[in-house]
Amino acid sequence: MNQFSEQIAEEYLYDLESERRVLSSMLHNEDACIEAHDALASTDFYSPRNATIFALACSLYEREIHPTYVEIIKEGHGLGLLTHPREVEELKYIAEHYIDDENIKYWIKKVKDKARLRKFEVFLKENYQRLAEMPDQDVEQMLMAAEEQLTNLTALEIDDHVDSPAEMAALGYDEVERRFLRFKEIRELHKGVIPLDGLSTGFENLNHITLGYKPGDLIILGAQTGHGKTAFALHTARTVAVEHGKNMLYLNTEMSRQQIALRWGSILSGIEHDRIRTGEINESELSVILNGYSSLRESGFYSYPCPNLTPEKTISIARKFKAQKNIELMVVDYVGRMEKVDPRLSEWQILEQIVKTQKMLAQNLKIAVMCLVQLNPDGTLQGAKRMKNECDLMLKLAPIPREDREENEEIARYPDANYYLIIEKNRDGRSGVSIPIVFDMQKQSMRDAQRIDQR
Amino acid sequence: MQREEKQLYDETASQIADLTLREVISPEEMHFLLTILDLVMIHRDEPELLAFLKQWMQVYKASETDDIIKATLLATDLKDKEIIGTNLNILRGLLEDK
Numbered sequence: 436m437n438q439f440s441e442q443i444a445e446e447y448l449y450d451l452e453s454e455r456r457v458l459s460s461m462l463h464n465e466d467a468c469i470e471a472h473d474a475l476a477s478t479d480f481y482s483p484r485n486a487t488i489f490a491l492a493c494s495l496y497e498r499e500i501h502p503t504y505v506e507i508i509k510e511g512h513g514l515g516l517l518t519h520p521r522e523v524e525e526l527k528y529i530a531e532h533y534i535d536d537e538n539i540k541y542w543i544k545k546v547k548d549k550a551r552l553r554k555f556e557v558f559l560k561e562n563y564q565r566l567a568e569m570p571d572q573d574v575e576q577m578l579m580a581a582e583e584q585l586t587n588l589t590a591l592e593i594d595d596h597v598d599s600p601a602e603m604a605a606l607g608y609d610e611v612e613r614r615f616l617r618f619k620e621i622r623e624l625h626k627g628v629i630p631l632d633g634l635s636t637g638f639e640n641l642n643h644i645t646l647g648y649k650p651g652d653l654i655i656l657g658a659q660t661g662h663g664k665t666a667f668a669l670h671t672a673r674t675v676a677v678e679h680g681k682n683m684l685y686l687n688t689e690m691s692r693q694q695i696a697l698r699w700g701s702i703l704s705g706i707e708h709d710r711i712r713t714g715e716i717n718e719s720e721l722s723v724i725l726n727g728y729s730s731l732r733e734s735g736f737y738s739y740p741c742p743n744l745t746p747e748k749t750i751s752i753a754r755k756f757k758a759q760k761n762i763e764l765m766v767v768d769y770v771g772r773m774e775k776v777d778p779r780l781s782e783w784q785i786l787e788q789i790v791k792t793q794k795m796l797a798q799n800l801k802i803a804v805m806c807l808v809q810l811n812p813d814g815t816l817q818g819a820k821r822m823k824n825e826c827d828l829m830l831k832l833a834p835i836p837r838e839d840r841e842e843n844e845e846i847a848r849y850p851d852a853n854y855y856l857i858i859e860k861n862r863d864g865r866s867g868v869s870i871p872i873v874f875d876m877q878k879q880s881m882r883d884a885q886r887i888d889q890r
Numbered sequence: 891m892q893r894e895e896k897q898l899y900d901e902t903a904s905q906i907a908d909l910t911l912r913e914v915i916s917p918e919e920m921h922f923l924l925t926i927l928d929l930v931m932i933h934r935d936e937p938e939l940l941a942f943l944k945q946w947m948q949v950y951k952a953s954e955t956d957d958i959i960k961a962t963l964l965a966t967d968l969k970d971k972e973i974i975g976t977n978l979n980i981l982r983g984l985l986e987d988k
Contacts, residue, residue, distance in 0.1 A: 503932065504899070505925075505927060505928050508903060508920075509920075509921060512907065512910065517907065518911065520908050520911050523904055523911065527903075530900050530903075531897075
Protein backbone atom coordinates (compact mmCIF):
# COMPACT_ATOMS: atom_id res chain seq x y z
CA MET A 436 0.00 0.00 0.00
CA ASN A 437 2.78 2.43 1.00
CA GLN A 438 4.79 1.55 -2.06
CA PHE A 439 1.69 2.08 -4.20
CA SER A 440 1.05 5.51 -2.60
CA GLU A 441 4.62 6.60 -3.19
CA GLN A 442 4.40 5.54 -6.79
CA ILE A 443 1.19 7.57 -7.20
CA ALA A 444 2.85 10.55 -5.56
CA GLU A 445 5.79 10.40 -7.93
CA GLU A 446 3.68 10.05 -11.01
CA TYR A 447 0.78 12.35 -10.29
CA LEU A 448 1.34 14.72 -7.43
CA TYR A 449 4.40 16.63 -8.48
CA ASP A 450 6.38 17.41 -11.55
CA LEU A 451 9.84 18.72 -10.74
CA GLU A 452 10.72 19.07 -14.41
CA SER A 453 7.88 21.60 -14.91
CA GLU A 454 8.92 23.47 -11.76
CA ARG A 455 12.49 23.72 -13.05
CA ARG A 456 11.27 24.84 -16.48
CA VAL A 457 9.26 27.68 -14.92
CA LEU A 458 12.17 28.79 -12.75
CA SER A 459 14.79 28.62 -15.50
CA SER A 460 12.49 30.62 -17.80
CA MET A 461 12.12 33.25 -15.07
CA LEU A 462 15.91 33.45 -14.81
CA HIS A 463 16.26 34.09 -18.54
CA ASN A 464 13.18 35.88 -19.77
CA GLU A 465 11.21 38.87 -18.47
CA ASP A 466 7.90 37.81 -20.02
CA ALA A 467 8.19 34.50 -18.20
CA CYS A 468 8.75 36.45 -14.98
CA ILE A 469 5.58 38.47 -15.53
CA GLU A 470 3.49 35.37 -16.28
CA ALA A 471 4.82 33.29 -13.39
CA HIS A 472 4.69 36.17 -10.90
CA ASP A 473 1.03 36.69 -11.76
CA ALA A 474 -0.10 33.07 -11.94
CA LEU A 475 1.84 31.21 -9.28
CA ALA A 476 2.57 31.33 -5.55
CA SER A 477 5.46 29.73 -3.68
CA THR A 478 2.99 27.21 -2.25
CA ASP A 479 2.34 25.88 -5.76
CA PHE A 480 5.85 24.36 -5.82
CA TYR A 481 6.31 20.87 -4.42
CA SER A 482 10.03 21.20 -3.81
CA PRO A 483 10.80 23.58 -0.91
CA ARG A 484 14.04 24.54 -2.67
CA ASN A 485 12.12 25.46 -5.84
CA ALA A 486 9.58 27.39 -3.76
CA THR A 487 12.44 29.39 -2.20
CA ILE A 488 14.01 30.15 -5.60
CA PHE A 489 10.60 31.26 -6.87
CA ALA A 490 10.10 33.56 -3.87
CA LEU A 491 13.59 35.02 -4.39
CA ALA A 492 12.95 35.60 -8.10
CA CYS A 493 9.62 37.31 -7.38
CA SER A 494 11.10 39.48 -4.66
CA LEU A 495 13.91 40.63 -6.99
CA TYR A 496 11.48 41.21 -9.85
CA GLU A 497 9.23 43.36 -7.67
CA ARG A 498 12.27 45.53 -6.97
CA GLU A 499 12.90 45.84 -10.74
CA ILE A 500 15.97 43.61 -10.64
CA HIS A 501 15.92 40.91 -13.28
CA PRO A 502 16.36 37.64 -11.38
CA THR A 503 19.40 36.30 -13.24
CA TYR A 504 21.37 33.36 -11.88
CA VAL A 505 23.91 35.80 -10.41
CA GLU A 506 21.25 37.97 -8.74
CA ILE A 507 19.58 34.91 -7.20
CA ILE A 508 22.94 33.81 -5.78
CA LYS A 509 23.57 37.28 -4.31
CA GLU A 510 20.08 37.57 -2.83
CA GLY A 511 19.94 33.99 -1.58
CA HIS A 512 23.33 34.25 0.07
CA GLY A 513 22.52 37.64 1.58
CA LEU A 514 19.36 36.23 3.18
CA GLY A 515 21.14 33.12 4.43
CA LEU A 516 19.14 30.85 2.11
CA LEU A 517 22.13 29.50 0.18
CA THR A 518 24.38 27.96 2.77
CA HIS A 519 25.67 24.76 1.19
CA PRO A 520 27.55 24.15 -2.10
CA ARG A 521 24.94 21.51 -2.94
CA GLU A 522 22.27 24.23 -3.00
CA VAL A 523 24.30 26.25 -5.48
CA GLU A 524 24.65 23.10 -7.61
CA GLU A 525 20.84 22.70 -7.61
CA LEU A 526 20.39 26.31 -8.62
CA LYS A 527 23.02 25.94 -11.34
CA TYR A 528 21.22 22.86 -12.64
CA ILE A 529 18.04 24.94 -13.01
CA ALA A 530 19.86 27.85 -14.67
CA GLU A 531 21.69 25.55 -17.10
CA HIS A 532 18.62 23.68 -18.24
CA TYR A 533 16.81 26.59 -19.82
CA ILE A 534 15.12 25.78 -23.10
CA ASP A 535 13.59 28.70 -24.95
CA ASP A 536 10.44 26.88 -26.08
CA GLU A 537 8.17 29.95 -25.61
CA ASN A 538 5.79 27.68 -23.75
CA ILE A 539 5.86 29.21 -20.30
CA LYS A 540 2.05 29.14 -19.95
CA TYR A 541 2.08 25.38 -20.51
CA TRP A 542 4.69 24.81 -17.78
CA ILE A 543 2.93 27.19 -15.38
CA LYS A 544 -0.31 25.30 -15.89
CA LYS A 545 1.43 22.00 -15.17
CA VAL A 546 2.86 23.37 -11.90
CA LYS A 547 -0.53 24.83 -10.96
CA ASP A 548 -2.39 21.62 -11.79
CA LYS A 549 -0.06 19.53 -9.67
CA ALA A 550 -0.53 21.94 -6.77
CA ARG A 551 -4.30 21.53 -7.08
CA LEU A 552 -3.94 17.77 -7.23
CA ARG A 553 -1.95 17.85 -3.99
CA LYS A 554 -4.74 19.83 -2.35
CA PHE A 555 -7.18 17.22 -3.62
CA GLU A 556 -5.03 14.52 -2.06
CA VAL A 557 -5.13 16.36 1.28
CA PHE A 558 -8.92 16.61 0.94
CA LEU A 559 -9.21 12.85 0.34
CA LYS A 560 -6.92 12.01 3.25
CA GLU A 561 -8.74 14.35 5.66
CA ASN A 562 -12.16 13.01 4.74
CA TYR A 563 -11.02 9.40 4.88
CA GLN A 564 -9.63 10.04 8.34
CA ARG A 565 -12.86 11.76 9.43
CA LEU A 566 -14.83 8.76 8.24
CA ALA A 567 -12.54 6.35 10.06
CA GLU A 568 -12.57 8.31 13.31
CA MET A 569 -16.29 9.15 13.51
CA PRO A 570 -18.33 6.45 11.74
CA ASP A 571 -21.60 7.50 13.46
CA GLN A 572 -21.68 11.15 12.46
CA ASP A 573 -24.45 12.88 10.54
CA VAL A 574 -23.93 11.72 6.95
CA GLU A 575 -25.75 14.67 5.44
CA GLN A 576 -23.60 17.14 7.36
CA MET A 577 -20.38 15.30 6.51
CA LEU A 578 -21.21 15.23 2.80
CA MET A 579 -22.19 18.90 2.81
CA ALA A 580 -18.90 19.88 4.44
CA ALA A 581 -16.96 17.75 1.95
CA GLU A 582 -18.89 19.26 -0.94
CA GLU A 583 -18.04 22.80 0.18
CA GLN A 584 -14.36 21.90 0.41
CA LEU A 585 -14.46 20.31 -3.01
CA THR A 586 -16.23 23.31 -4.53
CA ASN A 587 -13.42 25.55 -3.29
CA LEU A 588 -10.91 23.17 -4.84
CA THR A 589 -12.55 23.13 -8.24
CA ALA A 590 -12.78 26.92 -8.37
CA LEU A 591 -10.05 28.18 -10.66
CA GLU A 592 -8.60 30.73 -8.28
CA ILE A 593 -7.74 30.07 -4.69
CA ASP A 594 -9.34 33.32 -3.56
CA ASP A 595 -12.66 32.52 -5.25
CA HIS A 596 -15.18 32.68 -2.48
CA VAL A 597 -18.89 32.03 -2.19
CA ASP A 598 -20.54 34.38 0.29
CA SER A 599 -22.86 32.81 2.85
CA PRO A 600 -26.06 34.77 3.76
CA ALA A 601 -24.43 35.81 7.06
CA GLU A 602 -21.29 37.05 5.32
CA MET A 603 -23.32 39.01 2.77
CA ALA A 604 -25.41 40.62 5.53
CA ALA A 605 -22.29 41.55 7.52
CA LEU A 606 -20.62 43.00 4.44
CA GLY A 607 -23.73 45.02 3.58
CA TYR A 608 -24.02 46.43 7.09
CA ASP A 609 -20.29 47.32 7.20
CA GLU A 610 -20.58 49.16 3.90
CA VAL A 611 -23.66 51.12 4.99
CA GLU A 612 -22.10 51.95 8.36
CA ARG A 613 -18.90 53.13 6.65
CA ARG A 614 -20.89 55.39 4.35
CA PHE A 615 -23.03 56.68 7.23
CA LEU A 616 -19.93 57.60 9.25
CA ARG A 617 -18.34 59.18 6.21
CA PHE A 618 -21.42 61.26 5.52
CA LYS A 619 -21.41 62.42 9.14
CA GLU A 620 -17.72 63.28 8.83
CA ILE A 621 -18.38 65.24 5.65
CA ARG A 622 -20.98 67.34 7.38
CA GLU A 623 -18.97 67.91 10.53
CA LEU A 624 -15.34 68.02 9.42
CA HIS A 625 -15.04 68.49 5.69
CA LYS A 626 -17.86 71.03 5.38
CA GLY A 627 -19.59 69.18 2.58
CA VAL A 628 -16.57 68.03 0.51
CA ILE A 629 -17.04 64.35 -0.25
CA PRO A 630 -14.09 61.99 0.41
CA LEU A 631 -13.73 59.59 -2.52
CA ASP A 632 -13.89 55.80 -2.70
CA GLY A 633 -11.33 55.74 -5.49
CA LEU A 634 -9.00 57.97 -7.49
CA SER A 635 -10.02 61.55 -8.15
CA THR A 636 -11.37 62.12 -11.66
CA GLY A 637 -10.12 65.70 -11.85
CA PHE A 638 -13.69 67.07 -12.02
CA GLU A 639 -15.59 67.99 -8.84
CA ASN A 640 -18.98 67.18 -10.35
CA LEU A 641 -17.84 63.81 -11.69
CA ASN A 642 -16.23 62.99 -8.33
CA HIS A 643 -19.53 63.81 -6.63
CA ILE A 644 -21.50 61.43 -8.86
CA THR A 645 -18.99 58.55 -9.12
CA LEU A 646 -16.99 58.89 -5.86
CA GLY A 647 -13.88 58.42 -8.02
CA TYR A 648 -12.38 55.68 -10.19
CA LYS A 649 -12.35 52.54 -8.00
CA PRO A 650 -10.16 49.42 -8.15
CA GLY A 651 -11.73 46.96 -10.61
CA ASP A 652 -13.54 49.71 -12.53
CA LEU A 653 -13.46 49.82 -16.31
CA ILE A 654 -14.02 53.37 -17.54
CA ILE A 655 -14.71 54.06 -21.20
CA LEU A 656 -14.32 57.58 -22.55
CA GLY A 657 -15.51 58.24 -26.09
CA ALA A 658 -14.86 61.32 -28.20
CA GLN A 659 -14.60 62.14 -31.87
CA THR A 660 -11.22 62.70 -33.50
CA GLY A 661 -9.64 65.94 -32.30
CA HIS A 662 -12.14 66.39 -29.48
CA GLY A 663 -9.96 65.80 -26.44
CA LYS A 664 -9.41 62.07 -25.88
CA THR A 665 -5.71 62.47 -25.12
CA ALA A 666 -6.31 65.76 -23.29
CA PHE A 667 -8.84 63.95 -21.07
CA ALA A 668 -6.39 61.10 -20.46
CA LEU A 669 -3.59 63.47 -19.52
CA HIS A 670 -5.95 65.58 -17.39
CA THR A 671 -6.75 62.37 -15.49
CA ALA A 672 -3.02 61.58 -15.30
CA ARG A 673 -2.29 65.04 -13.94
CA THR A 674 -4.89 64.63 -11.20
CA VAL A 675 -3.96 61.06 -10.25
CA ALA A 676 -0.18 60.99 -10.72
CA VAL A 677 0.97 64.60 -10.36
CA GLU A 678 -1.48 66.08 -7.86
CA HIS A 679 -2.14 62.96 -5.77
CA GLY A 680 1.17 61.15 -6.35
CA LYS A 681 -0.46 57.81 -7.19
CA ASN A 682 1.29 55.48 -9.61
CA MET A 683 -0.35 54.96 -12.99
CA LEU A 684 0.50 53.63 -16.42
CA TYR A 685 -0.33 55.45 -19.65
CA LEU A 686 -0.32 53.40 -22.86
CA ASN A 687 -0.41 55.44 -26.03
CA THR A 688 -0.84 53.81 -29.42
CA GLU A 689 -0.38 56.81 -31.70
CA MET A 690 1.90 59.41 -30.12
CA SER A 691 5.68 59.38 -29.82
CA ARG A 692 7.54 59.87 -26.51
CA GLN A 693 8.46 63.40 -27.60
CA GLN A 694 4.84 64.29 -28.40
CA ILE A 695 3.64 63.06 -25.02
CA ALA A 696 6.44 64.91 -23.22
CA LEU A 697 5.60 68.16 -25.07
CA ARG A 698 1.90 67.86 -24.21
CA TRP A 699 2.88 67.72 -20.54
CA GLY A 700 4.78 70.97 -20.97
CA SER A 701 1.58 72.71 -21.99
CA ILE A 702 -0.66 70.98 -19.42
CA LEU A 703 1.64 71.74 -16.51
CA SER A 704 2.53 75.30 -17.46
CA GLY A 705 -0.75 76.55 -18.95
CA ILE A 706 1.15 77.81 -22.02
CA GLU A 707 -0.33 77.15 -25.48
CA HIS A 708 0.75 73.84 -26.94
CA ASP A 709 1.47 75.30 -30.39
CA ARG A 710 3.91 77.83 -28.94
CA ILE A 711 5.68 75.15 -26.93
CA ARG A 712 5.87 72.92 -30.00
CA THR A 713 7.43 75.63 -32.16
CA GLY A 714 9.62 76.98 -29.35
CA GLU A 715 7.97 80.43 -29.58
CA ILE A 716 8.28 81.21 -25.87
CA ASN A 717 10.19 83.73 -23.78
CA GLU A 718 12.64 83.04 -20.97
CA SER A 719 10.20 83.50 -18.11
CA GLU A 720 7.79 81.06 -19.81
CA LEU A 721 10.67 78.61 -20.17
CA SER A 722 11.20 78.76 -16.44
CA VAL A 723 7.46 78.20 -15.80
CA ILE A 724 7.62 75.14 -18.06
CA LEU A 725 10.71 73.87 -16.26
CA ASN A 726 8.83 74.20 -12.98
CA GLY A 727 5.97 72.17 -14.45
CA TYR A 728 8.29 69.37 -15.50
CA SER A 729 9.80 69.23 -12.01
CA SER A 730 6.36 68.27 -10.67
CA LEU A 731 6.13 65.59 -13.36
CA ARG A 732 9.54 64.27 -12.26
CA GLU A 733 8.19 63.71 -8.75
CA SER A 734 4.94 62.16 -9.96
CA GLY A 735 3.74 58.57 -10.42
CA PHE A 736 3.23 58.87 -14.19
CA TYR A 737 4.69 55.98 -16.21
CA SER A 738 4.33 56.19 -19.96
CA TYR A 739 4.59 53.40 -22.51
CA PRO A 740 4.20 54.50 -26.13
CA CYS A 741 3.31 51.34 -28.02
CA PRO A 742 2.13 51.62 -31.65
CA ASN A 743 1.55 47.86 -32.04
CA LEU A 744 -0.40 47.28 -28.86
CA THR A 745 -2.48 44.11 -28.56
CA PRO A 746 -4.87 43.11 -25.75
CA GLU A 747 -2.35 40.42 -24.71
CA LYS A 748 0.41 42.99 -24.50
CA THR A 749 -1.70 45.26 -22.27
CA ILE A 750 -2.16 42.33 -19.87
CA SER A 751 1.55 41.64 -19.73
CA ILE A 752 2.54 45.31 -19.30
CA ALA A 753 -0.14 45.96 -16.68
CA ARG A 754 0.96 42.93 -14.65
CA LYS A 755 4.58 44.09 -14.79
CA PHE A 756 3.73 47.61 -13.58
CA LYS A 757 1.36 46.31 -10.92
CA ALA A 758 4.12 44.07 -9.57
CA GLN A 759 6.90 46.62 -9.77
CA LYS A 760 5.18 50.00 -9.30
CA ASN A 761 1.88 49.06 -7.68
CA ILE A 762 -0.07 51.13 -10.21
CA GLU A 763 -3.63 52.09 -9.33
CA LEU A 764 -4.74 53.20 -12.80
CA MET A 765 -3.99 52.22 -16.38
CA VAL A 766 -5.10 54.39 -19.31
CA VAL A 767 -5.22 52.93 -22.83
CA ASP A 768 -5.13 55.75 -25.40
CA TYR A 769 -6.78 54.46 -27.56
CA VAL A 770 -8.33 51.02 -28.18
CA GLY A 771 -9.29 51.59 -31.83
CA ARG A 772 -5.57 51.68 -32.64
CA MET A 773 -4.84 48.26 -31.18
CA GLU A 774 -3.58 45.57 -33.52
CA LYS A 775 -6.17 43.12 -34.82
CA VAL A 776 -5.47 39.72 -33.35
CA ASP A 777 -7.85 37.97 -35.71
CA PRO A 778 -8.37 39.74 -39.07
CA ARG A 779 -11.63 37.83 -39.65
CA LEU A 780 -13.36 39.67 -36.81
CA SER A 781 -15.26 42.87 -37.54
CA GLU A 782 -14.40 46.17 -35.84
CA TRP A 783 -17.10 45.96 -33.15
CA GLN A 784 -16.23 42.37 -32.31
CA ILE A 785 -12.59 43.35 -31.80
CA LEU A 786 -13.59 46.31 -29.62
CA GLU A 787 -15.83 44.07 -27.56
CA GLN A 788 -13.02 41.55 -27.12
CA ILE A 789 -10.58 44.28 -26.06
CA VAL A 790 -13.02 45.82 -23.61
CA LYS A 791 -13.77 42.41 -22.04
CA THR A 792 -10.04 41.80 -21.60
CA GLN A 793 -9.57 45.19 -19.96
CA LYS A 794 -12.46 44.62 -17.53
CA MET A 795 -10.98 41.29 -16.48
CA LEU A 796 -7.59 42.93 -16.08
CA ALA A 797 -9.05 45.69 -13.88
CA GLN A 798 -10.72 43.13 -11.62
CA ASN A 799 -7.79 40.74 -11.41
CA LEU A 800 -5.19 43.41 -10.69
CA LYS A 801 -7.56 45.53 -8.60
CA ILE A 802 -6.76 48.67 -10.55
CA ALA A 803 -8.95 51.11 -12.48
CA VAL A 804 -8.60 50.83 -16.26
CA MET A 805 -9.61 53.67 -18.56
CA CYS A 806 -10.05 52.93 -22.27
CA LEU A 807 -10.38 55.75 -24.76
CA VAL A 808 -12.49 55.01 -27.83
CA GLN A 809 -13.25 56.97 -30.96
CA LEU A 810 -16.81 58.01 -31.69
CA ASN A 811 -18.31 57.96 -35.19
CA PRO A 812 -18.84 61.35 -36.88
CA ASP A 813 -22.51 61.24 -35.78
CA GLY A 814 -21.43 60.85 -32.13
CA THR A 815 -22.37 57.17 -31.90
CA LEU A 816 -20.07 54.34 -30.93
CA GLN A 817 -19.74 51.06 -32.80
CA GLY A 818 -20.70 48.13 -30.59
CA ALA A 819 -21.77 50.66 -27.95
CA LYS A 820 -24.38 48.42 -26.34
CA ARG A 821 -21.96 45.57 -25.75
CA MET A 822 -19.26 47.93 -24.49
CA LYS A 823 -21.76 49.53 -22.16
CA ASN A 824 -22.54 46.11 -20.70
CA GLU A 825 -18.89 45.48 -19.85
CA CYS A 826 -17.90 48.85 -18.39
CA ASP A 827 -18.67 50.43 -15.03
CA LEU A 828 -18.57 54.00 -16.21
CA MET A 829 -19.15 55.21 -19.76
CA LEU A 830 -18.37 58.83 -20.53
CA LYS A 831 -18.62 60.85 -23.70
CA LEU A 832 -16.90 64.10 -24.44
CA ALA A 833 -18.67 66.38 -26.92
CA PRO A 834 -18.87 70.11 -27.71
CA ILE A 835 -21.95 71.87 -26.35
CA PRO A 836 -24.26 72.44 -29.34
CA ARG A 837 -25.03 76.06 -30.18
CA GLU A 838 -28.79 75.48 -29.59
CA ASP A 839 -28.07 74.41 -26.03
CA ARG A 840 -26.03 77.51 -25.37
CA GLU A 841 -28.79 79.75 -26.74
CA GLU A 842 -31.89 77.99 -25.48
CA ASN A 843 -30.95 75.95 -22.41
CA GLU A 844 -31.31 78.14 -19.33
CA GLU A 845 -29.28 75.78 -17.16
CA ILE A 846 -26.32 75.85 -19.54
CA ALA A 847 -26.56 79.64 -19.70
CA ARG A 848 -25.52 79.60 -16.03
CA TYR A 849 -22.16 78.18 -17.10
CA PRO A 850 -20.90 80.98 -19.38
CA ASP A 851 -17.37 79.54 -19.79
CA ALA A 852 -18.50 75.96 -20.57
CA ASN A 853 -17.78 74.68 -24.07
CA TYR A 854 -17.93 70.88 -23.69
CA TYR A 855 -20.22 68.30 -22.13
CA LEU A 856 -18.89 65.36 -20.17
CA ILE A 857 -21.84 63.02 -20.58
CA ILE A 858 -22.32 60.12 -18.17
CA GLU A 859 -23.91 57.44 -20.36
CA LYS A 860 -23.60 54.68 -17.78
CA ASN A 861 -22.65 54.63 -14.13
CA ARG A 862 -22.92 51.26 -12.41
CA ASP A 863 -22.78 52.81 -8.93
CA GLY A 864 -24.92 55.88 -9.32
CA ARG A 865 -26.68 58.43 -11.47
CA SER A 866 -26.32 58.35 -15.26
CA GLY A 867 -27.76 60.38 -18.14
CA VAL A 868 -26.12 63.49 -16.70
CA SER A 869 -24.26 66.04 -18.82
CA ILE A 870 -21.58 67.88 -16.89
CA PRO A 871 -20.57 71.22 -18.43
CA ILE A 872 -16.79 71.57 -18.53
CA VAL A 873 -14.18 73.88 -20.02
CA PHE A 874 -11.79 72.34 -22.53
CA ASP A 875 -8.99 74.65 -23.60
CA MET A 876 -7.70 72.95 -26.70
CA GLN A 877 -4.69 75.26 -27.02
CA LYS A 878 -3.50 74.65 -23.49
CA GLN A 879 -4.71 71.03 -23.52
CA SER A 880 -6.36 71.64 -20.17
CA MET A 881 -9.77 70.76 -18.75
CA ARG A 882 -11.72 71.85 -15.67
CA ASP A 883 -15.22 72.07 -14.24
CA ALA A 884 -17.21 74.97 -15.70
CA GLN A 885 -18.11 77.66 -13.17
CA ARG A 886 -21.76 78.07 -12.37
CA ILE A 887 -22.98 81.62 -11.95
CA ASP A 888 -26.28 81.88 -10.09
CA GLN A 889 -28.71 84.45 -11.44
CA ARG A 890 -30.06 87.00 -9.03
CA MET B 891 24.19 34.83 -25.13
CA GLN B 892 25.81 31.99 -27.09
CA ARG B 893 25.73 28.46 -25.67
CA GLU B 894 29.44 28.42 -24.75
CA GLU B 895 29.21 31.90 -23.25
CA LYS B 896 26.21 30.89 -21.14
CA GLN B 897 28.04 27.79 -19.95
CA LEU B 898 31.01 29.93 -18.97
CA TYR B 899 28.74 32.42 -17.19
CA ASP B 900 26.91 29.72 -15.18
CA GLU B 901 30.13 27.90 -14.36
CA THR B 902 31.93 31.08 -13.21
CA ALA B 903 28.98 32.22 -11.07
CA SER B 904 28.81 28.78 -9.44
CA GLN B 905 32.56 28.77 -8.76
CA ILE B 906 32.35 32.20 -7.11
CA ALA B 907 29.38 31.12 -4.95
CA ASP B 908 31.12 27.86 -4.09
CA LEU B 909 34.29 29.67 -2.97
CA THR B 910 32.16 31.85 -0.68
CA LEU B 911 30.31 28.93 0.87
CA ARG B 912 33.64 27.18 1.46
CA GLU B 913 34.84 30.44 3.06
CA VAL B 914 37.72 30.89 0.62
CA ILE B 915 36.45 34.37 -0.29
CA SER B 916 34.31 36.78 1.73
CA PRO B 917 30.66 37.63 0.91
CA GLU B 918 31.83 41.15 -0.10
CA GLU B 919 34.33 39.64 -2.54
CA MET B 920 31.61 37.35 -3.91
CA HIS B 921 29.28 40.29 -4.41
CA PHE B 922 31.97 42.23 -6.24
CA LEU B 923 33.00 39.32 -8.48
CA LEU B 924 29.40 38.43 -9.40
CA THR B 925 28.67 42.05 -10.28
CA ILE B 926 31.80 42.16 -12.45
CA LEU B 927 30.65 38.92 -14.11
CA ASP B 928 27.28 40.51 -14.97
CA LEU B 929 29.05 43.66 -16.22
CA VAL B 930 31.27 41.64 -18.55
CA MET B 931 28.84 39.05 -19.84
CA ILE B 932 25.35 40.53 -19.59
CA HIS B 933 25.58 44.32 -19.66
CA ARG B 934 28.93 44.55 -21.52
CA ASP B 935 29.55 47.81 -19.71
CA GLU B 936 32.29 49.69 -17.80
CA PRO B 937 35.21 48.92 -20.17
CA GLU B 938 37.45 51.34 -18.25
CA LEU B 939 36.93 49.50 -14.99
CA LEU B 940 37.63 46.18 -16.66
CA ALA B 941 40.76 47.56 -18.34
CA PHE B 942 41.93 48.79 -14.93
CA LEU B 943 41.35 45.38 -13.35
CA LYS B 944 43.42 43.68 -16.08
CA GLN B 945 46.19 46.24 -15.67
CA TRP B 946 46.16 45.80 -11.90
CA MET B 947 46.29 42.00 -12.08
CA GLN B 948 49.46 42.21 -14.18
CA VAL B 949 51.32 43.97 -11.36
CA TYR B 950 49.47 42.47 -8.36
CA LYS B 951 51.83 41.44 -5.54
CA ALA B 952 49.56 41.41 -2.46
CA SER B 953 51.32 44.58 -1.28
CA GLU B 954 49.82 47.22 1.02
CA THR B 955 48.86 49.33 -2.01
CA ASP B 956 47.15 46.28 -3.53
CA ASP B 957 45.16 45.89 -0.31
CA ILE B 958 44.08 49.55 -0.49
CA ILE B 959 43.05 49.14 -4.14
CA LYS B 960 41.09 45.99 -3.28
CA ALA B 961 39.33 47.63 -0.32
CA THR B 962 38.42 50.65 -2.48
CA LEU B 963 37.04 48.41 -5.22
CA LEU B 964 34.97 46.35 -2.79
CA ALA B 965 33.49 49.51 -1.27
CA THR B 966 32.61 50.98 -4.69
CA ASP B 967 28.93 50.97 -5.63
CA LEU B 968 29.16 49.41 -9.09
CA LYS B 969 25.69 50.65 -9.99
CA ASP B 970 26.79 54.28 -9.69
CA LYS B 971 28.75 55.39 -12.76
CA GLU B 972 29.80 58.66 -11.13
CA ILE B 973 31.34 56.91 -8.14
CA ILE B 974 33.04 54.36 -10.40
CA GLY B 975 34.59 57.24 -12.41
CA THR B 976 35.81 59.09 -9.31
CA ASN B 977 37.25 55.97 -7.69
CA LEU B 978 38.94 54.86 -10.92
CA ASN B 979 40.88 58.14 -11.03
CA ILE B 980 42.09 57.57 -7.47
CA LEU B 981 42.95 53.93 -8.18
CA ARG B 982 44.89 54.75 -11.34
CA GLY B 983 46.98 57.16 -9.26
CA LEU B 984 47.68 54.43 -6.70
CA LEU B 985 48.67 52.01 -9.44
CA GLU B 986 51.08 54.51 -11.00
CA ASP B 987 52.73 55.08 -7.61
CA LYS B 988 53.36 51.35 -7.10
